[in-house]
Amino acid sequence: MIFQGSVRYPVDEIVIHCAATHPDWMRGQPLTAKRKEIDRWHREERGWRKIGYHHLIDRDGAILPGRAETEIGAGVEGHNRGVIHICLIGGAGSAATDPFERNFTAAQDRALRGLIDAIRAETAITRITGHNDHAAKACPGFVVRNWINRA
Ligand SMILES: [Zn+2]
Incomplete structure (x- = not known):
């Protein structure tokens, strides 16, 4: 199990x-440069102490950690x-109901599924x-439950 913060919330x-x-x-x-830019957005525009996401996945499927x-x-x-928050690079102009492949790459599809499996191996x-x-937002620009069920 992975636990978060001093209260040790179990990650589920x-x-x-x-x-x-x-x-x-x-x-x-x-991707390190992109992480640095997103980190800057989150610090300067949101006022957070650092990047809010735990993982980033680039267009080519590269994965980089953000917040621990x-x-x-x-x-x-x-x-x-x-x-655990995972952020896919891309998705500008996407709608909440778009199919995954309209806004993201096949490499991102594989990387995201692999990352989910890796996290599942560590926490329930x-x-x-x-x-x-x-929330009433387009993000991430696809219907996650449909994408999961398609695998
Ligand atoms: Zn979001």
């Missing part, structure tokens, strides 16, 4: 997000305890949701 949910960036955003730059899994993240207002995940399951 994964919430998926997108960065709402265009497909060619920071093209050719490493043992820290409570920041991804859904009022719904962060015991949650009971729910995998999208930001749009918790």
